[in-house]
Amino acid sequence: MFSSKQPRSGARENRFVRYLVLASWAFFCLAPVVWFLSIGLRPRTEIITASPIYWPTFSLDAWNMIWNDWPMAHYLRNSLLAICGSVVIDLLLAIPAAYSLARYQYRGREDIGFYILSTRMMAPAIVAIPIFFLFKHLSLLDSVWALMLIYAAVNLSVVTWIIRSYMLDIPKELEDAARTDGASDLRILLEIIIPAVLPGIITAGVIAAIFAVNEFLFTLLIASTKSAYTLSVALANFTGGSDGLIYNAIALVSFLAFTPVFLVVVAIQKHLSRGLTMGAVKG
Amino acid sequence: MARIELKNIQKDWAGVIGVKDVDLDIADQEFLVLLGPSGCGKTTTMRMIAGLEHPSSGTITMDGQIVNDVEARDRDVAMVFQGYALYPNMTIYENVRFPLRMRQVPKNEHDQKIRAAAEMVELTDYLERKPSALSGGQRQRAALARAIVREPRLFLMDEPLSNLDAKLRQSMRVQIKHIQRQLGITTIYVTHDQIEAMTLADRIVIMQAGRIQQIGTPDQIYNDPANIFVAGFIGSPPMNLIEGDLRDGTFSAPGIRVDGLPATYKGQIYLGVRPEDCQITDNAEHLRGEVFGVEPTGDMTYLTLRAGDKMIEIKANRDYRAPLGSDERVNFDTERLYLFDFETGERLR
Numbered sequence A: 001m002f003s004s005k006q007p008r009s010g011a012r013e014n015r016f017v018r019y020l021v022l023a024s025w026a027f028f029c030l031a032p033v034v035w036f037l038s039i040g041l042r043p044r045t046e047i048i049t050a051s052p053i054y055w056p057t058f059s060l061d062a063w064n065m066i067w068n069d070w071p072m073a074h075y076l077r078n079s080l081l082a083i084c085g086s087v088v089i090d091l092l093l094a095i096p097a098a099y100s101l102a103r104y105q106y107r108g109r110e111d112i113g114f115y116i117l118s119t120r121m122m123a124p125a126i127v128a129i130p131i132f133f134l135f136k137h138l139s140l141l142d143s144v145w146a147l148m149l150i151y152a153a154v155n156l157s158v159v160t161w162i163i164r165s166y167m168l169d170i171p172k173e174l175e176d177a178a179r180t181d182g183a184s185d186l187r188i189l190l191e192i193i194i195p196a197v198l199p200g201i202i203t204a205g206v207i208a209a210i211f212a213v214n215e216f217l218f219t220l221l222i223a224s225t226k227s228a229y230t231l232s233v234a235l236a237n238f239t240g241g242s243d244g245l246i247y248n249a250i251a252l253v254s255f256l257a258f259t260p261v262f263l264v265v266v267a268i269q270k271h272l273s274r275g276l277t278m279g280a281v282k283g
Numbered sequence B: 001m002a003r004i005e006l007k008n009i010q011k012d013w014a015g016v017i018g019v020k021d022v023d024l025d026i027a028d029q030e031f032l033v034l035l036g037p038s039g040c041g042k043t044t045t046m047r048m049i050a051g052l053e054h055p056s057s058g059t060i061t062m063d064g065q066i067v068n069d070v071e072a073r074d075r076d077v078a079m080v081f082q083g084y085a086l087y088p089n090m091t092i093y094e095n096v097r098f099p100l101r102m103r104q105v106p107k108n109e110h111d112q113k114i115r116a117a118a119e120m121v122e123l124t125d126y127l128e129r130k131p132s133a134l135s136g137g138q139r140q141r142a143a144l145a146r147a148i149v150r151e152p153r154l155f156l157m158d159e160p161l162s163n164l165d166a167k168l169r170q171s172m173r174v175q176i177k178h179i180q181r182q183l184g185i186t187t188i189y190v191t192h193d194q195i196e197a198m199t200l201a202d203r204i205v206i207m208q209a210g211r212i213q214q215i216g217t218p219d220q221i222y223n224d225p226a227n228i229f230v231a232g233f234i235g236s237p238p239m240n241l242i243e244g245d246l247r248d249g250t251f252s253a254p255g256i257r258v259d260g261l262p263a264t265y266k267g268q269i270y271l272g273v274r275p276e277d278c279q280i281t282d283n284a285e286h287l288r289g290e291v292f293g294v295e296p297t298g299d300m301t302y303l304t305l306r307a308g309d310k311m312i313e314i315k316a317n318r319d320y321r322a323p324l325g326s327d328e329r330v331n332f333d334t335e336r337l338y339l340f341d342f343e344t345g346e347r348l349r
Helices: A009-040 A061-069 A072-103 A109-118 A124-137 A144-168 A172-180 A185-196 A198-214 A217-222 A231-238 A247-267 A269-282 B042-050 B092-102 B107-120 B136-148 B166-183 B194-200 B218-223 B228-233
Strands: B004-013 B016-026 B031-035 B057-062 B077-080 B154-158 B186-191 B203-208 B211-216 B240-247 B250-253 B256-258 B267-273 B278-280 B287-296 B301-307 B310-316 B327-332 B338-341
Touching: A009 A247, A061 A072, A061 A247, A072 A109, A072 A144, A072 A185, A072 A198, A072 A231, A072 A247, A109 A144, A124 A144, A124 A217, A144 A198, A144 A217, A172 A185, A172 B042, A172 B077, A185 A198, A198 A231, A198 A247, A198 A269, A217 A231, A231 A247, A247 A269, B004 B042, B016 B042, B016 B211, B031 B042, B031 B194, B042 B077, B042 B154, B042 B186, B042 B203, B077 B136, B092 B107, B092 B136, B107 B136, B136 B154, B136 B166, B166 B194, B186 B194, B194 B218, B203 B218, B203 B228, B211 B218, B211 B228, B228 B240, B228 B267, B228 B338, B240 B310, B250 B267, B278 B310, B287 B310, B301 B327
Parallel strands: B031 B186, B031 B203, B077 B154, B154 B186
Antiparallel strands: B004 B016, B004 B057, B203 B211, B240 B250, B240 B267, B250 B256, B267 B338, B278 B327, B287 B301, B287 B327, B301 B310
């Protein structure tokens, strides 16, 4: 007890070095975010200058511009709808699929598992054109529902594999006990398995949401007008406007797109690291 | 009421035999212990009775009804697992309640049944805790409460005490036997611990390599082993099995000579002697050996003698002591010697 209150000088130095290294790393990672925010909250005239400006004038020009001149709220709504919807679809499909892959014995189970994962192995550009025509014939082009389906399809494999690896960790005895206690397979899934893998389900959902936020190619392909634009595509559009490059608005939208994901990741980071490594090692 | 019959049960996985030719008849209210080394098929046999595995052939009958195709959840058996298998997201109260909910027991009876079961295993003060907040012994008692709460027709216990320390194991053993007698529910108990088997069982079934070696009361198994495997498995230390030559009623092996055995057998055999059937006396004639080890345990002393290249275990008095390497002479109780066939291991006498 006493030794921990009065650390030896060696231990103290050691701790100092450790904090110094961690602080440098944190600065290295967070400085661009601060820089973004600083650019987003200054007037356009102070962005490209001959010498750097360390204390720029505070201005809400960009903020007003993205909300008033641009349909920012609309893009944000599209993003949220497509992302949340896709995560719900993923979880509804992935939980039973993962349970089946983790527990039932049937011919071709491993092949099916590999097939599911293999959808993740090719470059998205390969399937871009077929997907475009598919959605065209389904009359789903330029719709948020189409984006929802695409995000769900792209992330389904990862979500399934993460949840499956969590399910493999649950002792079989637990299900045997529930079975002899009189529970049906569906009851076992709902009352025993899902509560036990809840951290895995949350992790998989957040990872899917992050991937969906960053999805660009398919969104650009499907969303041909502003009615289906999401934040990531809207962001790209700022660069090509007739007003020239609007860097402060770009920076501010980037910051807005980044912040919610960042906060969620911070909130669940313990589970997240476990989920990522499990998906990697056990997959 | 539950009378269980297993007829010609066989279980194999893609040609690998797990259980073979198992015939068992378990009486109502009986405490039956399946005993054997790991991989002998005892747990598989129990899981087939529970309905968690399906036999490859043969029939399982409960109270006259063939249950091969009855799902585990419809067999009305309660199982206690080695790893406790408590549902981690539920409190102990919810754990114990789970089988009641699943079996549509009227809700107004739940609380009273749960408290009665908890009281029986002395766990009333812990009902609101999660399993992770309990010790190993408490978790095992919670698992037991979950099994007894709905008064099933059959208890199945799969090595329920093997994760507990020795002292706790002893007290839980007494508790399990007491509860089983109190409820009068037929119980099948799997273990590899012969002490548990001897102390708990009405009858013991000894299994090895998927087959039943012997079925009998603990006394029968101990005093009348059917073959060399049973003889060597039961007893602590186990029976000494000495390889030697039998001719004209005289058994001889390096350092060992025993007269007066039946002259009907001859040739190579195994002689079986329990450690407690040996007497150390100065003029003894059966065994001369060199003291290899002396292990006082408090209530008795284990003596290991070396005769030729064979080690012989002997239970000696609590105050017996001898220097290592000294000579010692031992007589066997000739009434309690066992003879086993050298090839088949079957008991000859």
